[in-house]
Amino acid sequence: MTRVLGIEGTAWCASAAVFDDGGLGADSEADAATGDVRIFSDAYEPDSGGLHPREAAEHMRNAVPEMVEAAIAFVESTYGPASESLDAIAFSRGPGLGPCLRIAATAARALAGALGVPLVGVNHMLAHLEVGRHYAGFSDPVCLNASGANAHVLGHHDGRYRVLGETMDTGIGNAIDKFTRHVGWSHPGGPKVEREAATGEYVELPHVVKGMDFSFSGITSAAKAAVDDGTPVADVCCGLQETTFAMLTEVAERALSLAGGDELVLGGGVGQNDRLREMLATMCEERGASFYAPEPRFLRDNAGMIAILGARMYEAGDTVSIAESRVRPDFRPDEVPVTWRDDGDGGNGATPTPGAGPNSAPTSASETDRTQGAEAVVEMNPGDGLVYKRRLSKAYRHPELDARLRRERTRSEARLTSEARRVGVPTPVVLDVAPEAGRLEFEFVGTADLSEAVSEHSVRSVGRHLARCHGAGFVHGDPTPRNVRVGGERVYLIDFGLGYYTDHVEDYAMDLHVFEGALAGTAADPGGLLDAFEGAYRGAGDGRVLDRLREIETRGRYR
Numbered sequence: 001m002t003r004v005l006g007i008e009g010t011a012w013c014a015s016a017a018v019f020d021d022g023g024l025g026a027d028s029e030a031d032a033a034t035g036d037v038r039i040f041s042d043a044y045e046p047d048s049g050g051l052h053p054r055e056a057a058e059h060m061r062n063a064v065p066e067m068v069e070a071a072i073a074f075v076e077s078t079y080g081p082a083s084e085s086l087d088a089i090a091f092s093r094g095p096g097l098g099p100c101l102r103i104a105a106t107a108a109r110a111l112a113g114a115l116g117v118p119l120v121g122v123n124h125m126l127a128h129l130e131v132g133r134h135y136a137g138f139s140d141p142v143c144l145n146a147s148g149a150n151a152h153v154l155g156h157h158d159g160r161y162r163v164l165g166e167t168m169d170t171g172i173g174n175a176i177d178k179f180t181r182h183v184g185w186s187h188p189g190g191p192k193v194e195r196e197a198a199t200g201e202y203v204e205l206p207h208v209v210k211g212m213d214f215s216f217s218g219i220t221s222a223a224k225a226a227v228d229d230g231t232p233v234a235d236v237c238c239g240l241q242e243t244t245f246a247m248l249t250e251v252a253e254r255a256l257s258l259a260g261g262d263e264l265v266l267g268g269g270v271g272q273n274d275r276l277r278e279m280l281a282t283m284c285e286e287r288g289a290s291f292y293a294p295e296p297r298f299l300r301d302n303a304g305m306i307a308i309l310g311a312r313m314y315e316a317g318d319t320v321s322i323a324e325s326r327v328r329p330d331f332r333p334d335e336v337p338v339t340w341r342d343d344g345d346g347g348n349g350a351t352p353t354p355g356a357g358p359n360s361a362p363t364s365a366s367e368t369d370r371t372q373g374a375e376a377v378v379e380m381n382p383g384d385g386l387v388y389k390r391r392l393s394k395a396y397r398h399p400e401l402d403a404r405l406r407r408e409r410t411r412s413e414a415r416l417t418s419e420a421r422r423v424g425v426p427t428p429v430v431l432d433v434a435p436e437a438g439r440l441e442f443e444f445v446g447t448a449d450l451s452e453a454v455s456e457h458s459v460r461s462v463g464r465h466l467a468r469c470h471g472a473g474f475v476h477g478d479p480t481p482r483n484v485r486v487g488g489e490r491v492y493l494i495d496f497g498l499g500y501y502t503d504h505v506e507d508y509a510m511d512l513h514v515f516e517g518a519l520a521g522t523a524a525d526p527g528g529l530l531d532a533f534e535g536a537y538r539g540a541g542d543g544r545v546l547d548r549l550r551e552i553e554t555r556g557r558y559r
């Protein structure tokens with residue numbers, strides 16, 4: 001049995017909590033499922049504008065000690081002296097605002113020292129997700145974090161949580177809060193947008209998903225401009241929610257599809273939004289996956305989640321000395337060695353496996369086969385050499401957004417597939433296209449997906465092919481190994497549905513980043529493959545793109 005006191009203070013929420021995996025007695029009667037945690041929180045609410053880091057820290061200075069005192073009083077009245085009844089003190093090490101983090105960490109160190117118990121330094125983002133895994137009882141879920149300052153999809157693989165997809169600019173909550181600041185609403189904006197959206201009509205805003213990553217900055221600007229131009233604010237709120245949440249849901253679905261996973265957990269303050277949870281639940285239901293969202297007190301920032309993950313880390317011996325317990329304002333979830341899960345590489349949920357799930361291509365040469373990817377149903381008949389692809393309607397999306405995405409992606413897929421052939425990249429011949437129905441007919445190419453036939457030769461070809469596309473002024477948009485077909489010496493690119501014309505080096509580099517990220521997740525020892533890929537790209541393309549790729553990598557995502 002483990003009992004841990006957790007402290008949270010990354011930004012706006014000063015909080016202390018007690019987790020007891022044996023249950024909290026009287027509390028567990030009130031709420032049997034989550035009755036193992038007692039949370040004491042005090043929120044900082046700015047008078048105007050957004051969060052001011054200095055004011056937030058001032059709030060922490062008084063509120064953290066008060067919350068800790070309340071939690072200690074609870075421990076002593078329930079169990080007796082804290083020094084005898086607590087196993088450890090856990091605290092949020094980061095990410096977050098430096099001055100806030102330091103106040104919470106100082107309180108944690110002082111308490112651990114005074115009680116003579118170990119200290120545990122918890123990554124706040126992993127705590128947001130582990131709380132869902134704890135209560136869902138899922139073994140190896142894909143995890144979507146939708147919080148204020150962050151937005152990412154994680155999967156556990158080889159002792160780390162890997163970032164499968166993430167925002168390229170702001171967190172989802174911050175994107176919403178920026179919009180509400182512009183229209184003069186107080187912080188936090190999320191609940192106000194949710195309320196307004198309920199009475200609004202959907203309006204179109206930019207939907208930006210690039211491979212597994214996504215961006216909110218263009219949407220925020222477009223939403224502000226729409227209000228300035230006289231569009232009713234309720235309509236913009238509706239469009240904002242429909243668009244941003246559809247992006248998160250789409251990337252979560254792609255992650256499930258890529259990993260062959262069938263469990264999804266949600267974390268983060270924006271997870272309190274009913275519409276987001278509804279979309280995710282609908283998506284999971286449609287693909288036969290299980291979905292779990294913790295109750296609201298565990299979604300928004302809270303020390304309960306810190307105490308829960310802290311207890312798991314303590315049990316694994318993952319404590320930190322006071323001397324080494326400095327805070328980490330930029331702490332990324334993929335930097336953390338995962339000591340508290342014993343499923344290593346054995347899990348089969350979010351662990352990407354070559355050719356996993358229902359998505360592998362047909363192996364027999366003659367029969368018709370049907371695969372369902374994240375987006376489309378593809379019927380293949382190698383016998384008559386034809387492939388029919390139909391983009392599916394997604395019930396989680398607003399019907400107008402759904403129709404637009406299917407139409408645009410189908411049209412763009414046909415155009416770019418043909419354009420790529422013109423510049424010398426092997427692609428299937430496009431035989432027919434019906435954008436409104438989301439339908440395409442292609443020539444059948446190759447004998448296997450790259451994920452099943454990966455070699456230095458084939459990844460070198462991909463490098464050359466992408467260099468040609470970029471030279472012609474467009475990106476593939478989703479160059480994962482599943483979108484590469486191999487047949488003998490020939491290597492084809494397929495599925496240009498997320499491609500677009502662009503002259504930005506950044507966009508070209510993102511293509512390489514997507515391919516390398518997926519390759520690293522697919523192959524056991526990707527080092528030589530990545531070198532071969534980059535060597536071929538360098539030979540055929542623009543060196544500045546590889547320079548930019550290096551820069552993208554230093555922005556943080558673990559490789």
Ligand SMILES: C[C@@H](O)[C@H](NC(=O)OP(=O)(O)OC[C@H]1O[C@@H](n2cnc3c(N)ncnc32)[C@H](O)[C@@H]1O)C(=O)O
Nearest residue numbers: 010011147148149150173188190191269270273300301
């Ligand atoms: C590093 C840490 O400090 C940071 N914490 C954080 O962002 O607080 P969190 O409680 O997870 O999320 C707050 C965000 O959640 C939004 N939010 C709250 N209720 C909402 C609702 N009903 N609909 C949409 N957004 C909502 C707020 O507008 C705000 O942007 C993080 O986890 O990224």
Ligand SMILES: Nc1ncnc2c1ncn2[C@@H]1O[C@H](COP(=O)(O)OP(=O)(O)OP(=O)(O)O)[C@@H](O)[C@H]1O
Nearest residue numbers: 361373374375376378387428442443444445482495
């Ligand atoms: N022209 C083709 N020739 C041979 N196989 C094909 C062809 N088009 C598609 N496939 C097979 O069907 C699978 C799914 O096709 P595609 O990637 O176009 O659909 P999708 O739904 O967009 O998939 P995902 O979302 O996984 O990228 C491919 O991984 C490939 O195995």
Ligand SMILES: [Fe+2]
Nearest residue numbers: 128147268301
């Ligand atoms: Fe948070």
